[in-house]
Amino acid sequence: MTGMVLLLLLGYWPLPANSGISGTFMEYRNQHLHAGFDLSTNGKVGFPVHCFDDGKIVMLKVQKRGYGRVLYIRHPKQKLVSVYGHLDRFTPRLEKIVSRYIKLRHSRYPGTIVPRKPIPVQKGQVIAYSGESGVGWPHLHFELRNLQNEPVNPKDFGLSVNQDKSAPEFQFLNIYPETPSSTVNGHCRFVQLPLTHSKDGNFTVKPFRVSGRVLMSVTIRDTDGRKGPLAIQRIITRLNHHPFYDYQAQVFSFDRFNRSSAVYDLTQTRLSPSTYGFNLFRIPGSDLQCQKQYPTTLQKGQNLMQVSAIDFAGHKVELNFRFHWQEPSAQPVIPTTLTTASVQLHGQILPAASIHQPISIPIAGTDWTVMSYGVTPSAIRLGNVAIETKGYNTSPRLMYARFVSKLPEEPGLSIVPDTGLEIQPGQLFLSQLNLVMYWKVADIRMGWFRYDSVKKKWKYRDTELNYITQNATADDFRNGMYAVFLDTASPVIHSKPYYFRNRTAWRVTDVGKGVDDSTIMLSRGKKTWKMEYDPDRKIAWIDRHLKKGRYKIRVTDIAGNTSSAIGRLH
Template sequence: MNRFILYSTLVLGVIIAQEPVWPTDTGKSLKSNYGEFRHRHFHMGIDIKTGEKEGASVFAVEDGYVSRMVANFKGYGRALYVLHPDGKTSVYAHLSQFNPKLERFLKYYQNMNESYILNQYLEPNKINVIKGELIGYTGNTGYSFGPHLHFEIRNEKEQPLNPQTNGFAIDDRQSPELKELALIPLGKNSRVNGSLLPVQMPFFRNPDGLYELADTLNIFGPVGLSIRTNDRRQGFSETYQLKTIELIIDGKLEHKLDFDVLDYNLNDRVQLVRNHGLHRLNLGSFHNLFHLKENPKSTVQSDHLSGILKLPPGYHKLIIKATDANGNTAEVSGWIFTHPPIDLVIQDTQQNGNEITFNVQSKSISIPLKNITCYSFSPSGFADKKIDPLRIKKKDGGLMVTLDKRMIQDRSLQFIAKNIMGTFSLPLHWHPHNIAIDYNAKPDIKVNQTAAGIIVQIETGNMGTAKPSLNLDSPQKLTDVVLEQIQPYTYISEALDAE
């Protein structure tokens, strides 16, 4: 029995000895974690809180030697790099000062170079440190916005690794939060819920606490998905980057983001992982779950999985799984229905007192309509409001939609319907007959770059059924461009090639 206790004690002692030392004595509260999105780069390490004060002790996390010391007014400010026997390097940045021995080396090299700014690589084993040794003090030097310790672990290639999965785990029992899904048309004729433009759809949690989509998604053609999500830790207000996000369709993994290894040489590729278009328009910070073949890849993206959905007609099961560095997970599930959008037509209208009834039918498909939504637009083209019909009745596979005439006076209308299979319609528009036309109004033309190509948007500034035309003049020929009405006053082109 005593021999067993001795053996167990020895094994436990070895396990404990293998754990690295936490790099500072201010606790394990993180201001930022690994892989977070910055303006034009990823965050390459973890930022450890120091109580908004400078001067906390900084320790060597393992045995090794100081391979590099840096002093600068920008970047990492004062920083130390310690190379360890396993080939990894630990980085300690934004320090206020080094320990007295290292400060003497710093002053020596600064005097020798006649400059405060220093980026000195040192000979192996010239300055050895032992695990747990005090090597410096936390600060706020360089590009730092408040006292903290920036800490990194790098591999033999100088690529930053995720510290939280490489020996520096923190207590975290809270699952990631899933916020919203964006669907991005990627082809000239791609559609999302009948639209050529990206569509955002929030998630909701059912009574069991599971995330679900509010409705079946209707897509056609190549489409990419992006997700807005973040991670939290119990008792803290900060939001953090996730470890992995997986896109699964019909039980098959289609794409995966894994924040395990980053590369300084590829740091600007954050714009390929974060959806740049949505971020630029202040619509949120979304993770792209697809990769376009013409773009280079980041280290966090799958090598062989594009994530571009080119699904056959029918229903498909969607699952997105998000996991943090501690293994806490969250999933959202839903259904995708692949089918081209349907065309609508108003066969006739009937007026009775203060009521007007629209007979809305599918133009070419016999599958009955299930529901319909109506929006009004002001004479200046402003999206006024969603209108609740007085009544909706089914007739011959279509819908009889009765509205209060007083609610739509001098208003244009837009109808969007959905059939019983889950297919969305193209927008259907209606204008009153007694409209005033401003013949001096000039169209407003905008050009937007999207994932599918260049889209030209024309806002006519007038009610009415007249459709604008668009021609592209090139040295070779004059090309007609097909326009589609997406609002009573707004038309967009199909996605055009940049060439």
């Protein structure tokens, strides 16, 4: 009987085949946490999407980016709302509603659409077809929300990931001294320890010594055997056999979803290629429901830490290690790392809470400007550049910044003098990071960029040019190298037009601020067509098969640089 009840409660897998998951719940997604599961469609579109459970369609959205074409269904029995994103198209009945709003709002992307009456649907019924609308490549974003509009873990409501046959693997233990009196193996510096398999199939690391306050994280790799890497579902940490820290991807609220740094160690975490470092602590001020910190403390002498990692298929792996801990020395060592709780200046230890104005400090041969940040806004001014921050940490912490004069170069980008910055460390618990550059001469080509040290490329950050206050402002959330560049490179139009699915497309790339979607025009003789731009595939496209022949395309980027080309459509 219990089994029958469970089957009735479980939801319907939304796609006709289980091809695995390419993204998990609460996975790191740059500035935010992922709100659902990404279900793989193996790079294809057009698969029927089935309704998770009996319910009523209460809302649709058609937008250019974000979730693209998305459907919202309320399920009264489950007290849930299911969300289906990046759809190619809806059912004919829903497409008629969309067509009406496209005409009414005079836009291909009419935005939010609320039916006059909720539309009943049944469990397993086809409600749409998978696609790649909005952001990203072909897949289905599936999301569940509770009645408080909070995303919840779909696995808790029957979405099976049992095709995942591989367990997570621990890769590194990362240790960060928090004060100049804190050391790892006698030195005040960051240490990354590689982890090895133990005889029982779990992981371990050679014993080490710690003094004072440190933060720890673990780098974990997990796949489902086909897709990945993926983030994991739970971390359970015990210190000397007592609960120490618990993370469980179960629920979070949208007003907290930009706090990825609370869960992930951003020094060890990135996308494309994906790498995930998980904090083994809850920072004071993080009120995510998924984290719990226990009052267990380190003991003098030997300590045993046990870390269990559990993926979304239930595979569990453990890391067990011992380390010796002692109180910090009364005489601080010379730090070679950027400590986050206090700093040493002229032989004195300055706690973060005591630093009310930015101060200059040399560390390991480099001059830094350091300031404290927390729930109260703070700022660093370096020449004509300001860094404005606000954290969610209730206990003040330290952020470091410095000018960088010699920056990596990239063709097509011209550095604006005295704007190169480095912001550190990776353990920044920010709800706001504003970069502001004050100019003397306005130039539409200006924009903030962040350097990707893995791909060795500068990436544009959305920049607002305010001609009244005469500044260029960009928002971000993490450490790294930043600078303002002039985008002097015109878009590159590749080869010739071609047919792509039911579209006519032309590949266009831009190394700077990106293609201005509103400027792309295709012409043949006296006929002209406005094209759209897909920044993921880097193609300009029009939603029709044009006749074969010679066409001309003209493209302008956000910086005002223009290119044109002529090509034959075969």
